[in-house]
Structures are given as C-alpha cells and as structure tokens.
Amino acid sequence: MKDLVKSAWEALCRRYSSDEELIRQLWDELEKGYTAKDRHYHNLAHIAYMLELADRYKQEPQQQDLLLFAIFYHDIVYKATRSDNEEQSAVIAAQRLHLLGIPEADILHVKEMIIATKAHQTNADYQTNLLLDLDLAILGADQERYDRYSEGVRKEYSIYPDLIYKPGRRKVLQHFLAQPHIYKTPAFQEAFEEKARANLQRELKES
Incomplete structure (x- = not known):
C-alpha cells in the first residue's frame, strides 16, 4: 500500500x-x-x-x-x-x-x-466538493471497513475519556445525519449516501 x-x-x-x-x-x-x-x-x-x-x-x-x-x-x-x-x-x-x-x-x-x-x-467549486466527498467516502464503505475507521478515530482521540469523547462523537454523527445530503456530488450521493447513513445510524445506536 x-x-x-x-x-x-x-x-x-x-x-x-x-x-x-x-x-x-x-x-x-x-x-x-x-x-x-x-x-x-x-x-x-x-x-x-x-x-x-x-x-x-x-x-x-x-x-x-x-x-x-x-x-x-x-x-x-x-x-x-x-x-x-x-x-x-x-x-x-x-x-x-x-x-x-x-x-x-x-x-x-x-x-x-x-x-x-x-x-x-x-462549495461553489466542483473540485472542492469532490475532495470533500473523497475525504468522507469511508462513511459509505462496507461495515467492516467503516468499523475500522471509527475504531481508528477513537484511538486518535484516546487522550479523552469516554465521558468526553462519546458525546462529541454522537454530535458528529447527528450532524452528518441531519444534512439533506452527506455527499456534495451526484456521483457520490448515488454510490455512497445510503450506505453512509446506515453506518452512521448503526454507530449512533451502538454508542
């Protein structure tokens, strides 16, 4: 890799x-x-x-x-x-x-x-929207890959105890779910939106 x-x-x-x-x-x-x-x-x-x-x-x-x-x-x-x-x-x-x-x-x-x-x-710029979608593509990955992502993020914030981390993480998940679209470009909305919402809702339910 x-x-x-x-x-x-x-x-x-x-x-x-x-x-x-x-x-x-x-x-x-x-x-x-x-x-x-x-x-x-x-x-x-x-x-x-x-x-x-x-x-x-x-x-x-x-x-x-x-x-x-x-x-x-x-x-x-x-x-x-x-x-x-x-x-x-x-x-x-x-x-x-x-x-x-x-x-x-x-x-x-x-x-x-x-x-x-x-x-x-x-953004008004298509390229910028594409970068943003690429950055969040992991949200729409398969469950195993998504879980590795969420576990990795938790480790990066390991300096914070669950008491602080979990409410902040739930706020992030809710922020994404509250948006009309997680992804900015039509191609990513079609390819990743549905799976991303399922992953986020599952993590939110389990958090």
Whole structure:
C-alpha cells in the first residue's frame, strides 16, 4: 500500500519537476507525517483509499493533479488536540508546491480545497466538493471497513475519556445525519449516501 501511494506521489511530482532529490525529500516528509504513531485512521491507508476513488472519478489532467496534491497534503498536520490542522496543512502544501514550481493560482486553489475540509460545507467549486466527498467516502464503505475507521478515530482521540469523547462523537454523527445530503456530488450521493447513513445510524445506536 505504501509503495502504491509513493508511486502515485512520484508520478504526480514528475509532471512538474525533474528534481528527484526534492521529490524524495517531500515524500519522506509525507510518509513521516502519515505514519506517526498517533495516526490510527488519518494515515497512508486513508490517502490510498482517496487516491483509488479519485482515479475512479477522474477529471481532466490539470484539475486532477490539483485534486491529487490536495489529497496528499490535506492531513499532513493532524493532531486531535489542535483546531487548526487544516490551516496548517494548507500552509505546508503551499510551501511544498512552490518548490515544485506549481503556479501560484493553482497553489491558492489547493490551499482553499484543503481548508474546506475543516467545515465540509458545499462549495461553489466542483473540485472542492469532490475532495470533500473523497475525504468522507469511508462513511459509505462496507461495515467492516467503516468499523475500522471509527475504531481508528477513537484511538486518535484516546487522550479523552469516554465521558468526553462519546458525546462529541454522537454530535458528529447527528450532524452528518441531519444534512439533506452527506455527499456534495451526484456521483457520490448515488454510490455512497445510503450506505453512509446506515453506518452512521448503526454507530449512533451502538454508542
């Protein structure tokens, strides 16, 4: 799995830079971030799943590349105790994409996409909505995969006792279920909405 993610990263970067040392250094940083010992869900498996689905819902090349950069960097900073993970991830993405020679307008777009994963609100930009749907695709996965996700999230918040964690988690589940649509794009609504609602309702009932 790691090799597949690494290969996808290298192929993406080589479309913009021939500096193999830079590409390797950036990968090492990504790998270190996503394999930290406190990453039980927001890890390389999460990135791999998003990349797999991004390929299934592929766009035209330039737009697809920006989506891929956003996928790789959207959780580069992730700490359960922080409230600015998305903003910090966006800052790092901008700095690294500048090194790869990505145009400033495209860098700004990637930053905006990453920051949008904080509130997960429907956006005027289709690409951003697609990133948000990819980020939440796990909610509509099969039961076993969903349960691994929810267990992983609980481990990432293990510093909090059940007394604090469970009410917060129930609030998150209820928030998603209260929305007219969990997913922003018609393709994801069709493919994942029904299963996501079933998974969320099951976890809420069992919590």
